[in-house]
Amino acid sequence: MNRRQFFKLCAGGVATSAIAGLGLMPTLAFAAPREFKLIRAKETRNNCCYCSVGCGLLMYSRGDVSKNVEPSLFHIEGDADHPVSRGALCPKGAGLLDFVNSPNRLQYPEYRAPGAATWQRISWQEAFTRIARLMKDDRDQNMIKTNAAGTPVNRWMTTGMLTASAQSNEAGFLTQKFARGLGLVAVDTQARI
Amino acid sequence: MTQAILEADQIPTQNLAIIPILAPAPIAVYQKRAERLAKLAIDSPMVDYLTLLEQLVNMQVSLAKNADFGAMPSFVSGQEMPFSIEHCGDNQYWQVLLLELISGLLPVVSEQIAEVLQTLGQLDQAILADYGNALRRGEFSRVPAQYSLFIWAAMSVYWSHWAAKPIPELTHQVTDHKQLCPVCGSHPVVSMIKDKPRTGLRYLHCSLCETEWHMVRAACTVCDKDDKIYLWAEQEKQASVRIESCDHCHGYTKMLFTDIDPSLEAAVDDLATMYLIKYG
Numbered sequence: 001m002n003r004r005q006f007f008k009l010c011a012g013g014v015a016t017s018a019i020a021g022l023g024l025m026p027t028l029a030f031a032a033p034r035e036f037k038l039i040r041a042k043e044t045r046n047n048c049c050y051c052s053v054g055c056g057l058l059m060y061s062r063g064d065v066s067k068n069v070e071p072s073l074f075h076i077e078g079d080a081d082h083p084v085s086r087g088a089l090c091p092k093g094a095g096l097l098d099f100v101n102s103p104n105r106l107q108y109p110e111y112r113a114p115g116a117a118t119w120q121r122i123s124w125q126e127a128f129t130r131i132a133r134l135m136k137d138d139r140d141q142n143m144i145k146t147n148a149a150g151t152p153v154n155r156w157m158t159t160g161m162l163t164a165s166a167q168s169n170e171a172g173f174l175t176q177k178f179a180r181g182l183g184l185v186a187v188d189t190q191a192r193i
Numbered sequence: 194m195t196q197a198i199l200e201a202d203q204i205p206t207q208n209l210a211i212i213p214i215l216a217p218a219p220i221a222v223y224q225k226r227a228e229r230l231a232k233l234a235i236d237s238p239m240v241d242y243l244t245l246l247e248q249l250v251n252m253q254v255s256l257a258k259n260a261d262f263g264a265m266p267s268f269v270s271g272q273e274m275p276f277s278i279e280h281c282g283d284n285q286y287w288q289v290l291l292l293e294l295i296s297g298l299l300p301v302v303s304e305q306i307a308e309v310l311q312t313l314g315q316l317d318q319a320i321l322a323d324y325g326n327a328l329r330r331g332e333f334s335r336v337p338a339q340y341s342l343f344i345w346a347a348m349s350v351y352w353s354h355w356a357a358k359p360i361p362e363l364t365h366q367v368t369d370h371k372q373l374c375p376v377c378g379s380h381p382v383v384s385m386i387k388d389k390p391r392t393g394l395r396y397l398h399c400s401l402c403e404t405e406w407h408m409v410r411a412a413c414t415v416c417d418k419d420d421k422i423y424l425w426a427e428q429e430k431q432a433s434v435r436i437e438s439c440d441h442c443h444g445y446t447k448m449l450f451t452d453i454d455p456s457l458e459a460a461v462d463d464l465a466t467m468y469l470i471k472y473g
């Protein structure tokens with residue numbers, strides 16, 4: 001007998017434990033003691049992406065993915081089965097729900113001009129163009145090609161780069177190639193923050 | 194789950210390895226069960242049944258403490274489910290316990306139950322053996338309904354007494370199949386979400402020998418798939434009883450969160466929440 005058949009039997013009145021109904025249990029046991037409604041939540045295992053530890057999470061959301069209802073996350077907790085974090089979360093991870101559902105969450109690029117008090121929304125294209133322009137100008141002005149002895153060094157010391165933490169090896173490799181290819185020396189990662 | 198906040202010096206002293214199988218401590222298990230039954234009997238419309246169960250479980254406590262369990266059942270060390278009916282055969286030592294159980298209960302139960310117990314106690318050994326085996330194989334309809342509870346209770350005392358013995362020899366190779374008890378091959382009653390040995394881990398509780406075995410959360414206890422798992426509860430947060438269902442095989446398991454409500458007991462609270470299943 002497999003579990004499926006067993007559950008079918010249970011549904012037919014024979015329950016999962018001896019005291020819950022092998023024989024003598026009154027049908028009263030199936031009567032609800034009060035009005036109740038069951039709320040359904042999807043349970044998903046995932047990882048916190050806010051540093052390189054990658055702690056395990058159990059995430060609970062409302063909404064039915066199969067019916068195209070936008071799922072909304074309402075609870076996150078540490079995953080006790082996770083081999084590294086073993087259920088623990090740091091304060092950043094424990095507050096993840098607020099990050100995800102925050103009304104202040106950054107969803108598009110914004111720009112604040114020097115001296116200005118307000119941010120203005122710009123397009124991704126404008127953002128890329130502006131960043132590229134500033135990088136190029138700074139690099140053209142400050143790139144150090146050789147040291148005092150005349151040895152080629154190709155350092156760009158006046159700009160730094162902060163990279164993402166939750167990257168695959170391949171993405172990490174590309175990030176490194178990109179940064180070092182430009183001559184950047186000051187490269188750091190969100191993982192340390 | 195409650196999130197523990199630890200002092201810095203506590204962190205390295207924790208033993209965090211997952212213990213795959215928790216051997217039962219039968220006396221403590223039955224004592225807790227009896228206490229829980231007594232508590233639930235207050236104000237319950239099922240008071241007669243719960244009182245009978247409490248008397249029965251109290252007898253299990255006294256048997257677990259004092260009974261003569263005879264020689265240890267033989268088993269092949271390291272074998273998968275060493276005490277399953279397939280591997281351990283037709284062990285009938287529990288029948289001695291059944292007779293003690295009956296004589297202990299007779300003076301305290303109602304006339305109607307006493308009659309049932311008397312006829313049960315006079316049954317032929319071979320018939321009792323057949324009933325016991327039928328229950329262990331899940332062929333419940335082959336056993337007269339009024340006898341099953343008592344037969345199961347006696348078998349449970351017997352197997353929970355010995356369950357701890359083969360556990361140290363069980364390697365992960367033979368306990369990878371999580372659906373059935375790694376010791377006796379019976380079905381689990383419920384999933385217990387533990388506070389100890391480590392908060393938040395899920396252990397399945399054996400319906401016969403009271404052993405508990407670890408199974409990863411957020412995965413189906415029937416088909417092992419993990420991408421369509423739903424939890425059902427009467428409230429969104431901190432519900433101490435939930436049902437985990439799987440949209441692949443439509444299997445389910447009841448989950449008792451002892452980190453939220455430490456008084457929950459596997460068998461009793463399964464019974465106390467039968468109405469939830471009826472809903473599904």
Ligand code: SF4
Nearest residue numbers: 048051054055090093
């Ligand atoms: S930010 Fe905190 S919770 Fe997230 S992965 Fe890093 S240590 Fe873990």
Ligand SMILES: [Zn+2]
Nearest residue numbers: 374377399402
């Ligand atoms: Zn068992």
Ligand SMILES: [Zn+2]
Nearest residue numbers: 413416439442
């Ligand atoms: Zn399933």
